[in-house]
Amino acid sequence: MENQHISSRYDKDLDKLKQRILDMGKQVITQLAEATEALDEFDASEVDRLVAFDRTINGMHQDIYTRSERLIALRQPMALDLRQALSPINIAGELERIGDHAKSTAKRARKLEGHEAGGPARDKIREMSGLVQVMLTDAxxxxAESDIALAEDIRARDRQIDQINKDIFAMQIATISEAPQDAETHVHLIVLARGFERVGDHVVNIARHVHQIVTGIDLKATS
Incomplete structure (x- = not known):
């Protein structure tokens, strides 16, 4: 009965950690969406709020890390249970980095404010943002559901993000030669696209963690 009780408490602790990850993920998705909106509808106070909110994301990351560390130390889990206890640390780290990108996007909105060049690239950046938000929601x-088929589909979708990033880079390099007076704006757009490409990579890493939780196979180590 004692072992059953310990196991039940362990499962409850894991469920709480999983819920904290899901809550953090929702916050990060909102942060990404609002930072992208700031690129088109600049509001200095809103940008300040988004930048400051990154501290909340960092705090959630630290809380998840501490709770996971304590759970592992107290319960000393094995195999699958250990993977489940470690995964919040890994996934929270990826979410924290995505939050960093949302903060950087909001900051770059300040530099783009008042500059209208690069309309087609801006459209593609909005497309990238929407795609990575959907990918993160699915990840x-x-x-939450230990769905490795969905995790695999997310990894495949990342190729579209990579291609859009390449398209934006080529488009902006060509445009700089035609309109050098707007070169700074075009460079900002290249950096933004590269950032969203990195967000896609972080989402893929979350999908890989899901695969490892369920199967025990580290796809990075085997690729």
Missing amino acids: LRAY
Whole structure:
């Protein structure tokens, strides 16, 4: 009975950690969406709020890390249980980095404010942002439901993000030669696209963590 009681408490602790990850993920998705909106509808106070909110994301990351560390130390889990206890640390780290990108996007909105050049690239950046937000939503669902088929689909979708990033880079380099007076704006757009490409990579890493939780196979180590 004692072992059963310990196991039940362990499962409850894991469920609480999983819920904290899902809550953090929702906050990060909102942060990404609002930072992208700031690129088109600049509001200095809103940008300040988004930048400051990154501290909340960092705090959630630290809380998840501390709770996971304590759970592992107290319960000393084995195999699958250990993977489940470690995964919040890994996934929270990826979410924290995505939050950093949302903060950087909001900051870059300040530099783009008042500059209208690069309309087609801006459209593609909005497209990238929407795609990675959907990918992250699905990655969190894959984590919640231990769905490795969905995790694999997310990894495949990342190729589209990579291609859009390449398209934006080529487009902006060509445009700089035609309109050098707007070169700074075009460079900002290249950096933004590269940032969203990195967000896609972080989402893929979350999908890989889901695969490892369920199967025990580290796809990075085997690729």
